[in-house]
Amino acid sequence: MTGYIARRLLQAAGVLWAAFTVSFLILFLLPSDPVSIMLDAASGNGYVDPAKAAELRASYGFDQGPLEQYLRMLGRALTGDLGTSISSGAKVTTLIAQSFPETLKLAALALALSLVLGAGIATASVWTRSGRLRQLLLSLPPVGVAVPTFWIGLILLQLFSFRFFLFPAVGNEGFASLVLPAVTLAIPLSAVVAQVLAESMQTAWRTQYVETALAKGASRGRVITRHVGRNAAIPALTILGVLVGNLLAGSVVVETVFSRAGFGRLIQTSVQAQDIPVVQGLVVVAALVFVLVNLAVDLAYPVLDPRITRTARTTT
Amino acid sequence: MVAPALTVTDLRVAYGSRARGTDPATDVVHGVSFSVLPGEVVALVGESGSGKSTTAHAAVGLLPGSGHVTGGQILLGGDALDLTTLPPRAWQRVRGARIGLVPQDPAVALNPVARIGDQVAEVLRIHRWATRSQAKARAVEILESVGLDNPAARARQYPHELSGGMRQRVLIGIALACEPELVIADEPTSALDVTVQRTVLDLLGELTSRIGTAVLLITHDLAVAADRADRVVVLKDGLIVEQGVTADVLGNPQHAYTRELLAAAPSLSDVRRRPVAGPVAAAAAPESGVLAAAVPRVPVLAVSGLTKVFRLPGGRGQDASITAVDDVSFEVHRGRTLALVGESGSGKSTTARLVLGLTSAAAGTVRFDGTDVTVSGGGRGRGGRVDAAALKELRRRTALVYQNPYASLEPRFSVGQIIDEPLRAHQIGSSAERRDRVAELIDLVRLPAGYIERRPEELSGGQRQRVAIARALALDPELVVLDEPTSALDVSVQAQILDLLAGLQDSHGLTYLFISHDLAVVRQVADDVAVMRGGRVVELGPTQQIFDHPVEEYTRSLLAAIPGSHRPTRTLEGVIA
Numbered sequence: 001m002t003g004y005i006a007r008r009l010l011q012a013a014g015v016l017w018a019a020f021t022v023s024f025l026i027l028f029l030l031p032s033d034p035v036s037i038m039l040d041a042a043s044g045n046g047y048v049d050p051a052k053a054a055e056l057r058a059s060y061g062f063d064q065g066p067l068e069q070y071l072r073m074l075g076r077a078l079t080g081d082l083g084t085s086i087s088s089g090a091k092v093t094t095l096i097a098q099s100f101p102e103t104l105k106l107a108a109l110a111l112a113l114s115l116v117l118g119a120g121i122a123t124a125s126v127w128t129r130s131g132r133l134r135q136l137l138l139s140l141p142p143v144g145v146a147v148p149t150f151w152i153g154l155i156l157l158q159l160f161s162f163r164f165f166l167f168p169a170v171g172n173e174g175f176a177s178l179v180l181p182a183v184t185l186a187i188p189l190s191a192v193v194a195q196v197l198a199e200s201m202q203t204a205w206r207t208q209y210v211e212t213a214l215a216k217g218a219s220r221g222r223v224i225t226r227h228v229g230r231n232a233a234i235p236a237l238t239i240l241g242v243l244v245g246n247l248l249a250g251s252v253v254v255e256t257v258f259s260r261a262g263f264g265r266l267i268q269t270s271v272q273a274q275d276i277p278v279v280q281g282l283v284v285v286a287a288l289v290f291v292l293v294n295l296a297v298d299l300a301y302p303v304l305d306p307r308i309t310r311t312a313r314t315t316t
Numbered sequence: 317m318v319a320p321a322l323t324v325t326d327l328r329v330a331y332g333s334r335a336r337g338t339d340p341a342t343d344v345v346h347g348v349s350f351s352v353l354p355g356e357v358v359a360l361v362g363e364s365g366s367g368k369s370t371t372a373h374a375a376v377g378l379l380p381g382s383g384h385v386t387g388g389q390i391l392l393g394g395d396a397l398d399l400t401t402l403p404p405r406a407w408q409r410v411r412g413a414r415i416g417l418v419p420q421d422p423a424v425a426l427n428p429v430a431r432i433g434d435q436v437a438e439v440l441r442i443h444r445w446a447t448r449s450q451a452k453a454r455a456v457e458i459l460e461s462v463g464l465d466n467p468a469a470r471a472r473q474y475p476h477e478l479s480g481g482m483r484q485r486v487l488i489g490i491a492l493a494c495e496p497e498l499v500i501a502d503e504p505t506s507a508l509d510v511t512v513q514r515t516v517l518d519l520l521g522e523l524t525s526r527i528g529t530a531v532l533l534i535t536h537d538l539a540v541a542a543d544r545a546d547r548v549v550v551l552k553d554g555l556i557v558e559q560g561v562t563a564d565v566l567g568n569p570q571h572a573y574t575r576e577l578l579a580a581a582p583s584l585s586d587v588r589r590r591p592v593a594g595p596v597a598a599a600a601a602p603e604s605g606v607l608a609a610a611v612p613r614v615p616v617l618a619v620s621g622l623t624k625v626f627r628l629p630g631g632r633g634q635d636a637s638i639t640a641v642d643d644v645s646f647e648v649h650r651g652r653t654l655a656l657v658g659e660s661g662s663g664k665s666t667t668a669r670l671v672l673g674l675t676s677a678a679a680g681t682v683r684f685d686g687t688d689v690t691v692s693g694g695g696r697g698r699g700g701r702v703d704a705a706a707l708k709e710l711r712r713r714t715a716l717v718y719q720n721p722y723a724s725l726e727p728r729f730s731v732g733q734i735i736d737e738p739l740r741a742h743q744i745g746s747s748a749e750r751r752d753r754v755a756e757l758i759d760l761v762r763l764p765a766g767y768i769e770r771r772p773e774e775l776s777g778g779q780r781q782r783v784a785i786a787r788a789l790a791l792d793p794e795l796v797v798l799d800e801p802t803s804a805l806d807v808s809v810q811a812q813i814l815d816l817l818a819g820l821q822d823s824h825g826l827t828y829l830f831i832s833h834d835l836a837v838v839r840q841v842a843d844d845v846a847v848m849r850g851g852r853v854v855e856l857g858p859t860q861q862i863f864d865h866p867v868e869e870y871t872r873s874l875l876a877a878i879p880g881s882h883r884p885t886r887t888l889e890g891v892i893a
Contacts, residue, residue: 207424208419208420208421208424208425209424209425209426209427209428211378211417211419211425212417212419212425212426212427212487212490213427213438214378214411215376215378215411215412215415215416215417215419215491216411216412216438216439216442216490217407217408217409217410217411217412217413217439217442217443218408218412218438218442219405219408220404222442226427226430226438227427227430230429230430231427231428231429234429304429305428305429306428306429306474306476307428307429307474307476
């Protein structure tokens, strides 16, 4: 068990290193001069002062070879220093630390909503005896996946902020401001959850152990909650890692539409400003979130499914 | 007159839309009537598609998919409760409490993520036979009553930690927990080894007679029905062709179909598919070497000291590995059949894989026609050290027919492409020549020529196995390994495939290595028998000798477990006559 976690942590470190290295290669070694981009971004008029450029080059270490630059940055990153923002001059870690809690709140609420909604649709589609209702329920997820997030956001804003004044349209103030963005983010996510869960619940419903349970005299409800649900949760758990990726990507759109400060907004603004150190820091932090979620998912498998032992999983 | 536990009257069942259900053409059960008295065992026998399973599922209200009763009555117990008109909530009070179900395949019939004890307790909780804590204790008692060792520990285990036989015992415990009036056992042992099958059926018989429960036993195996049932109902295409007291129906069958079934049942008939081979190399006992030396010919296959060790994940020391095949030696001579018999885990299939070079051996040699073709070393799955050319030559001269023709044929290929594949792989002949060869092979396995364009899904199990045999024969092999070639098939189809294999052996001089757990089949086809247990060959000799004068205790217990052996000799003679 300890060996398993140690191995997984080592793998996680490998993924982080790869994320750092690939983002370094792309952002710093592309055939463009980061310093001119920075100065251009700072001045905004296309003029680059050569003296200022040389000074900046030296301070960022761009006058050194790529390998030295890379090793120096990696060394700094290992001590928790991801550099400073070009546009604001603030430390990258500070910027991320400020924006992250807002997005975490948003993502947590959206994830909870999407699980409830998705599981609800999936369960209802198995529960109902009516073929028509089942068809209707199962046609919802494809619609939810297909509709663009920003459009859902705009419709919700139109209805609940501008017509009924129920929730604020913008900002980070209080729980009420969280509701509309979270719902916007949750709708496409719940569609994915519903699709995967409905599929695995339908599969589980056709199994022999469900027949055994029905033959015991169990009601449909009991069979779904006690037998189908837990078995169907296992494939659904697998997509949780993907969902968190969707949440981060979705937060870019949602935080822009609702003008919320947060991780996604930081991504959007720093990419637009070509604030390279911040973008790289965001890539590494996003990779870290991914790695941690997937590690948690892997550790949760044996809890849900006694057939999976950790030793067996590493051999397959 | 005692009221029957179950009375089925003119039952009709159809699949498909309810609106069209009134059309008798869609029925799969066309008016079936029979009854089961309290404490009586009635067997519903028939082949796939006979409607036996549909009838049983109708009686417990669990028809799959679009299945529904279109006519007739199913009356339960003394109060003659009509099950065909029962609303869902009333059904919940009947299932588990008044009717128990023992399902077909214990491997998949228990919830894999719930503890054994909880799954037994659930039925008691549903019918309010016990409070939560009482149910827990009662579940342990039930597990003990079905013969599980250390029941308290078993109750905390999960299904995958139990063997197939133990799981079926658990399911019997669940079915009988509320002491129902009727138990429906749907092919309860067809997925189990023969010795386990016997003990499980013994248990079911013992418990039901103690409680006085009526049993409706669904089986395709006439021998099981012969051993276990008081009365037999023979079904064909959704109709009853014959029913009556077991000894009468099986001893003196009135209907041609019953006679056909009896003739096809391997354990009830003494028909040999081929004449017993001559004494040449009959007792090819490899250890002695004396007899082998006396035979002038080189055996097609000579296996000596073959050993295969599997490493277990996470095991340490003693538990780190299991010896699946342990010092196995035998010879097979040209044109003869050696049967490797044994139960699950005896190492018979692994031995076959070693012979074909599909896995590497830890020790020992495999000689094919005098040439050493052992795939050795490595130890890690396939690969290992072997001469690639020699291995390709071995692949050309040997062939394998798998157990399950539903899984062994590529579903996207046509029958022609499937049979052609070995020819293409070995680049034999032009495409025109290959086309002729495929047509010839299809004819050889007696499939209509038009089947060449069909896909496996359009074929029945028996037809699929014919395709698999044609594919095996494509390269004119000398040795064919048959891994349980008929165990997935109905008895009458099984008989046809065995006849086909016997005919091909005679006409082509084929040598067979016949892997089987079914001693009754082995008796019909094998010249020599090697009995395997725990990776070792415990007894080896000519078929007649093994069956008539078994030396080892284990062989004797296997023979005694063959269903049909409980029947009095008188009726058995009647069958043969």
